[in-house]
Amino acid sequence: MHGSHQVEKRLSLDIEAVRSCFPALEGKARGKPLVYLDNGATTQKPLCVIEAIRRLYHEGYGNVHRGVHDLSERTTQQFENARVQIAAFLNARDAREIVFVRGATEAINLVAHSYVEPRLEEGDAVLVTEMEHHSNIVPWQLVCERKGAELLVVPVRENGELDADSFRSALSDRVKFCSIAHVSNVLGTVNPIKHLVALCHEAGIPVLVDGAQAAPRMRVDVQEIGADFYAISGHKMYGPTGIGVLYGKYERLAEMIPYQGGGDMITEVRWSGSKFQAPPHRFEAGTPNIAGAIGLAAAVEYLESLGMDAVESHERDVVEYGAKLLRGMPRVRLIGDPLERAGAISFVIEGVHPHDAAALLDAEGIAVRAGHHCAQPLMERYGVPATVRASVGLYNTRSEMDALAHGLRRVLEVFP
Numbered sequence: 001m002h003g004s005h006q007v008e009k010r011l012s013l014d015i016e017a018v019r020s021c022f023p024a025l026e027g028k029a030r031g032k033p034l035v036y037l038d039n040g041a042t043t044q045k046p047l048c049v050i051e052a053i054r055r056l057y058h059e060g061y062g063n064v065h066r067g068v069h070d071l072s073e074r075t076t077q078q079f080e081n082a083r084v085q086i087a088a089f090l091n092a093r094d095a096r097e098i099v100f101v102r103g104a105t106e107a108i109n110l111v112a113h114s115y116v117e118p119r120l121e122e123g124d125a126v127l128v129t130e131m132e133h134h135s136n137i138v139p140w141q142l143v144c145e146r147k148g149a150e151l152l153v154v155p156v157r158e159n160g161e162l163d164a165d166s167f168r169s170a171l172s173d174r175v176k177f178c179s180i181a182h183v184s185n186v187l188g189t190v191n192p193i194k195h196l197v198a199l200c201h202e203a204g205i206p207v208l209v210d211g212a213q214a215a216p217r218m219r220v221d222v223q224e225i226g227a228d229f230y231a232i233s234g235h236k237m238y239g240p241t242g243i244g245v246l247y248g249k250y251e252r253l254a255e256m257i258p259y260q261g262g263g264d265m266i267t268e269v270r271w272s273g274s275k276f277q278a279p280p281h282r283f284e285a286g287t288p289n290i291a292g293a294i295g296l297a298a299a300v301e302y303l304e305s306l307g308m309d310a311v312e313s314h315e316r317d318v319v320e321y322g323a324k325l326l327r328g329m330p331r332v333r334l335i336g337d338p339l340e341r342a343g344a345i346s347f348v349i350e351g352v353h354p355h356d357a358a359a360l361l362d363a364e365g366i367a368v369r370a371g372h373h374c375a376q377p378l379m380e381r382y383g384v385p386a387t388v389r390a391s392v393g394l395y396n397t398r399s400e401m402d403a404l405a406h407g408l409r410r411v412l413e414v415f416p
C-alpha cells in the first residue's frame with residue numbers, strides 16, 4: 001500500500017504547492033501576472049535555496065578548509081556535505097568526483113585546459129555537434145587553435161536530431177575527444193546520450209557531456225551514462241548563480257594537470273616548485289563559492305524531494321502541450337521538432353522579428369527569450385538570425401502555454 005502510494009506521488013507534481021515555493025512567481029511583470037518561460041537561460045529560486053544561503057550568512061560563516069575555529073569547521077562541513085549531496089544526486093561513485101566550478105562554462109574550459117590540451121597534437125581532432133552552446137564550442141576552438149588540431153562538427157537534421165550516421169562515421173582515429181550536449185538549449189532535443197557515449201568509448205574516445213539543460217529536468221545517472229565528464233550549471237537548476245559542477249571519473253581527474261593556481265589546491269609550496277592536492281581540490285584554487293555550493297545542495301535536495309521522474313513527466317506534458325499549440329498556429333514555424341524534447345521550444349514567426357515578438361509578449365507579462373541563444377552556428381544551420389524560445393521549468397503549467405499562444409495571437413494581429 002505504502003509503496004504504491006509513493007510511486008504515484010513521485011510521478012506527479014502538486015503544482016500549486018510547487019509554485020508557492022517560488023516567491024518570484026507571485027510577482028508581476030509589466031504590471032501583469034508573470035508567465036516565466038525563460039528557464040533555459042536561468043531559473044527562479046525556491047524558498048529553501050534562499051533560506052539556505054540566508055542561514056549560512058546569518059548563523060555564522062567562515063572560510064573553508066582553513067581555520068580550526070568553530071565557524072570555519074562548520075562551514076567546511078556544510079561545503080563538503082554539499083559535495084556529497086550533489087554526488088548522490090548525479091549518482092557519482094565518489095564525492096571526490098565532484099569539482100565545484102563557476103558554471104557549466106568553466107567546467108568545459110577546465111577539461112579543455114587540463115585534460116584535452118596536454119593530450120592533443122597537431123593534426124588531431126575534437127568532435128562536437130552542430131547544436132552546441134557557445135560554451136561547448138569556443139573552448140574547443142581555442143584549444144584546437146593552440147595545438148594545430150581541427151574541430152569537427154556532427155550535423156543536425158532538419159527535425160533537430162543529430163545525424164546518427166554522421167556521428168558514427170566521424171569517430172575516426174584522429175578524434176581524441178568528444179563533447180556533446182545532453183539536451184539542446186535551443187531545440188530541446190534530448191540526445192541518446194548513453195548510446196553516443198558508448199559509440200565514442202568503442203572508438204577509444206573520451207567524452208564530456210554538457211548537461212546544463214538536462215540536470216534541471218531529468219534524472220541524470222553519470223554511472224549509467226558512462227561519460228568521462230559531465231558538466232552542470234547551478235543557476236539553471238534552481239540553485240544560485242556562479243556555481244556549477246564538473247563531474248569527472250576519478251581516474252580521469254587524477255591524471256589531469258591543475259587548472260588555476262592558488263591557495264587550497266596545493267599540499268606544499270616552495271620556491272623550487274609546488275605540490276598539488278588530489279582531486280577535486282586540485283581544481284578548486286582560491287576561496288570557492290561557498291554559499292553557491294550550499295545553495296546548490298539545497299536546490300538538489302528540493303529536486304529530490306519532488307522526484308526527478310515527476311519533474312520530467314510534468315515538464316514533458318507542458319512542453320509537448322505547448323509545442324502542439326504552436327504547431328497549430330498560422331505563420332509560426334518550429335525550429336527543429338525532435339521526437340524526444342525537453343525544456344525548450346524555438347520558433348520563428350513569418351513577417352515578425354523575434355525581438356519584436358518577445359517585446360510584445362513581454363508587454364503581456366510573458367518572459368521568453370529572443371536571439372541566437374548562444375548558438376550562432378545552429379542559427380546558421382537553420383538559416384535564421386534568431387528565434388523566439390519558450391523554455392519551461394518544473395513550475396510551469398499548461399495554462400501558461402495557453403497564455404503564450406494567446407500572446408502570440410496578439411503578435412500576429414499587430415503584424416498582420
Ligand code: PLP
Nearest residue numbers: 103104105133135185212213233
Ligand atoms: N551549455 C548549455 C547547453 C547551456 O544552455 C548553457 C547556458 O545557457 C551553458 C552551457 C553555460 O552554462 P553556465 O551559465 O553555467 O556557464
